[in-house]
Amino acid sequence: xxxxxxxxxxxxxxxxxxxxxxxxxxxxxxxxxxxxxxxxxxxxxxxxxxxxxxxxxxxxxxxxxxxxxxxxxxxxxxxxxxxxxxxxxxxxxxxxxxxxxxx
Amino acid sequence: xxxxxxxxxxxxxxxxxxxxxxxxxxxxxxxxxxxxxxxxxxxxxxxxxxxxxxxxxxxxxxxxxxxxxxxxxxxxxxxxxxxxxxxxxxxxxxxxxxxxxxxxxxxxxxxxxxxxxxxxxxxxxxxxxxx
Numbered sequence: 550x551x552x553x554x555x556x557x558x559x560x561x562x563x564x565x566x567x568x569x570x571x572x573x574x575x576x577x578x579x580x581x582x583x584x585x586x587x588x589x590x591x592x593x594x595x596x597x598x599x600x601x602x603x604x605x606x607x608x609x610x611x612x613x614x615x616x617x618x619x620x621x622x623x624x625x626x627x628x629x630x631x632x633x634x635x636x637x638x639x640x641x642x643x644x645x646x647x648x649x650x651x652x
Numbered sequence: 653x654x655x656x657x658x659x660x661x662x663x664x665x666x667x668x669x670x671x672x673x674x675x676x677x678x679x680x681x682x683x684x685x686x687x688x689x690x691x692x693x694x695x696x697x698x699x700x701x702x703x704x705x706x707x708x709x710x711x712x713x714x715x716x717x718x719x720x721x722x723x724x725x726x727x728x729x730x731x732x733x734x735x736x737x738x739x740x741x742x743x744x745x746x747x748x749x750x751x752x753x754x755x756x757x758x759x760x761x762x763x764x765x766x767x768x769x770x771x772x773x774x775x776x777x778x779x780x781x782x783x
Contacts, residue, residue: 558679560678560679560682560683561682563682563686564682564685564686564689567685567686567689567690568689570689570693571689571692571693571696574692574693574696574697574700575696577696577700578696578699578700578703581700581703581704581707582703584707585703585706585707588707624678625678625682626678627675627678627681627682627684627685627743628681628684628685628688628739630662630663630669630740633688633735633736633739633740634663634664634736636689636692637692637695637732637733637735637736640692640695640696640699640728640729640732641729641732641733643696643699644695644699644702644725644726644728644729644732645729647699647702647703647706647721647725648722648725650706651706651718651721651722652718
């Protein structure tokens with residue numbers, strides 16, 4: 550909130566916090582994924598699964614961080630569809646790893 | 653169906669959304685974004701539930717455990733795909749000045765979660781433990 554009139558509804562602030570909450574949820578799921586992958590000891594497959602989960606988590610973190618930075622102006626741009634797609638793709642990737650670990 | 657194919661094309665062609673209509677008030681875009689994030693969190697919670705069922709209920713029979721976990725994970729995947737789709741459709745409707753799209757997805761998701769919950773109750777009551 551540097552220039553322009555203040556938004557009385559604090560919309561950018563709320564959106565930033567929504568990204569934070571979502572990142573935290575993603576972290577919890579990534580931790581569960583890591584725990585599941587290393588359940589049977591540090592096998593090569595488990596290590597690959599952990600690396601992929603960490604990758605998905607990092608990609609999500611990057612999107613969220615960029616968006617949070619973009620919220621720093623008085624009139625933020627709308628979310629880029631690519632960011633939305635990346636966030637959804639990371640979520641789906643974690644679900645796919647979970648499915649792979651069941652079998 | 654045609655509508656759906658068009659939306660999917662829009663997912664991958666971001667600039668085409670901006671070509672249509674007028675940019676809405678940024679507050680509306682941000683509200684749409686928060687709704688999207690809320691759906692992503694719902695998806696993450698479902699996926700986390702899938703992980704939890706698989707890991708923390710080892711005494712359940714394998715079939716029941718895998719079935720419940722897969723149901724939760726599939727719901728999570730559907731939920732996140734639908735989050736992107738709904739976000740794109742709302743964004744486009746706002747630019748065109750149309751009514752926001754309606755959806756039966758929340759109902760379907762609630763029903764699915766209720767079914768999983770009832771399944772859990774049955775499993776707990778009858779103690780279908782494997783071994």
